[in-house]
Amino acid sequence: MGSQLFSESEKNNQHQMNCNNGNVGPEAKLELDGKTFTLPVVVGTEGERAISIASLRETTGYITLDEGYASTGSCKSSISYIDGENGILRYRGIPIEELAEKSTFIETAYLIIYGHLPTRRELRRFSDLLTENQNLHEDMKYHFEGFPSTAHPMAILSAMINASSCFYAGLNGPRNVERFDVHAARLISQVRTIAAFSYRKSRGLPIIYPKKAYKYTANFLHMMFSDPYEDYDLKPEVVRALDLLFLLHADHEQNCSTATVRMVASTQANLFACASAGVCALWGPLHGGANQAVVEMLDEIYRSGDDGTKFIAAVKDKKSGRRLMGFGHRVYRNYDPRAKIIKRACDDVLAKLNISDPLLDIAKRLEEVALNDSYFIERKLYPNVDFYSGIIMRAIGLPVEMFPVIFAIGRMPGWIANFKEVMDDPKSRIYRPRQLYVGPSLQHYVPIDKRSDSPAA
Numbered sequence: 001m002g003s004q005l006f007s008e009s010e011k012n013n014q015h016q017m018n019c020n021n022g023n024v025g026p027e028a029k030l031e032l033d034g035k036t037f038t039l040p041v042v043v044g045t046e047g048e049r050a051i052s053i054a055s056l057r058e059t060t061g062y063i064t065l066d067e068g069y070a071s072t073g074s075c076k077s078s079i080s081y082i083d084g085e086n087g088i089l090r091y092r093g094i095p096i097e098e099l100a101e102k103s104t105f106i107e108t109a110y111l112i113i114y115g116h117l118p119t120r121r122e123l124r125r126f127s128d129l130l131t132e133n134q135n136l137h138e139d140m141k142y143h144f145e146g147f148p149s150t151a152h153p154m155a156i157l158s159a160m161i162n163a164s165s166c167f168y169a170g171l172n173g174p175r176n177v178e179r180f181d182v183h184a185a186r187l188i189s190q191v192r193t194i195a196a197f198s199y200r201k202s203r204g205l206p207i208i209y210p211k212k213a214y215k216y217t218a219n220f221l222h223m224m225f226s227d228p229y230e231d232y233d234l235k236p237e238v239v240r241a242l243d244l245l246f247l248l249h250a251d252h253e254q255n256c257s258t259a260t261v262r263m264v265a266s267t268q269a270n271l272f273a274c275a276s277a278g279v280c281a282l283w284g285p286l287h288g289g290a291n292q293a294v295v296e297m298l299d300e301i302y303r304s305g306d307d308g309t310k311f312i313a314a315v316k317d318k319k320s321g322r323r324l325m326g327f328g329h330r331v332y333r334n335y336d337p338r339a340k341i342i343k344r345a346c347d348d349v350l351a352k353l354n355i356s357d358p359l360l361d362i363a364k365r366l367e368e369v370a371l372n373d374s375y376f377i378e379r380k381l382y383p384n385v386d387f388y389s390g391i392i393m394r395a396i397g398l399p400v401e402m403f404p405v406i407f408a409i410g411r412m413p414g415w416i417a418n419f420k421e422v423m424d425d426p427k428s429r430i431y432r433p434r435q436l437y438v439g440p441s442l443q444h445y446v447p448i449d450k451r452s453d454s455p456a457a
């Protein structure tokens with residue numbers, strides 16, 4: 001695709017990706033209606049096995065049914081690897097713990113999008129591209145005027161990312177991978193500008209433009225919290241804590257929002273349209289909105305005077321309809337490795353900022369109770385990435401409604417890399433699942449004067 005940021009070093013680094021296209025393993029046999037069908041088994045880099053059912057309907061007339069996709073692999077991907085049983089997460093083969101300790105969000109973003117750690121030259125070029133593209137088109141400013149001050153920033157973010165695609169030529173069209181590097185950099189850089197502008201707008205505050213001298217995360221904090229007459233005091237521990245949160249959210253294989261991005265990308269929609277759809281999918285409280293829901297839950301517990309005991313009892317009573325937000329995960333049946341890192345960072349940043357947050361005490365107590373309670377043990381429910389991240393964001397001074405936005409900013413490299421994977425695949429087809437119809441069998445049209453009101457109407 002002639003991407004400018006691909007270089008000789010990338011070719012030399014191909015071994016780091018250590019990816020394959022899925023080796024073919026032993027065949028699976030399926031007995032149906034007295035006949036035996038063979039289905040190929042595909043084996044991933046880490047030995048994960050998948051039964052390929054691509055030809056199932058054609059050969060047998062059957063489809064598979066997997067509501068919620070718990071056992072369905074929708075694609076092959078070489079971006080992230082998760083071992084949910086053992087609490088392992090790697091980006092392009094590199095453990096999340098190593099990246100959290102040694103890398104930055106922007107270096108990790110490059111790794112995720114381009115498949116290898118950048119050389120100095122590549123990183124500089126990438127950073128320059130982000131800086132060159134950080135300003136929104138000036139006319140975009142007027143779009144912010146149309147939102148009520150009560151609008152949730154995720155609604156603004158999604159709308160404005162989509163609106164951005166109207167301003168850039170060459171983005172639309174089939175297989176719109178031309179100038180991918182610029183569009184990818186524009187999206188990573190501008191999502192942060194849009195997020196900060198939407199926050200300032202919601203508070204009736206003047207917009208603060210990005211500064212060329214600041215690095216990515218510092219610039220976001222500057223746009224959020226500086227005033228026209230006084231620059232925000234950029235504390236290194238705050239910048240580092242937020243950068244770490246972005247990094248830890250950067251990708252997470254086929255979660256709901258990434259799968260949405262791939263779904264939209266499979267129609268060959270443009271990158272901005274795909275990312276905008278990703279934001280909508282991320283917004284819900286069972287996904288990226290959980291960080292906001294966790295802090296609201298902790299705050300409610302605190303205000304009620306409960307130490308968490310009554311709340312845990314309510315969660316276990318299914319009639320209450322309550323969940324322990326920030327707990328549980330479709331893939332992890334063990335401690336989410338990101339939650340471990342965030343918990344440590346939380347203690348660290350609160351200590352450095354000299355903040356004592358009662359919500360952190362409640363969170364720790366809830367975790368302790370839950371990890372020793374048979375309800376949570378039997379269901380393998382552990383803290384996920386959202387359980388402690390909100391407490392760090394509170395300490396930084398971010399309002400709760402911005403928490404899912406922080407997640408979206410962090411997840412952008414993952415969405416872009418997944419978009420690229422779909423676009424680069426010459427065999428990519430439109431994503432189009434089947435369904436099992438369970439509605440009425442053939443009915444006939446009844447004229448309106450022959451219909452009777454049902455008792456409930």
Ligand code: ACO
Pocket residue numbers: 068255285286287288290315322323324325326327328329330331379381384385386
């Ligand atoms: N609190 C209490 N019970 C829970 C929780 C929870 N947080 N999560 C799951 N359960 C229970 C379910 O009620 C169910 O119990 P049952 O077997 O008696 O019916 C069982 O555990 C399995 O739950 P499912 O809903 O089938 O699990 P699923 O994999 O579909 O959902 C999810 C995963 C959405 C993350 C769920 O655990 C949840 O709602 N957690 C709280 C919200 C949250 O923290 N979301 C963030 C996820 S991470 C992310 O998106 C970044």
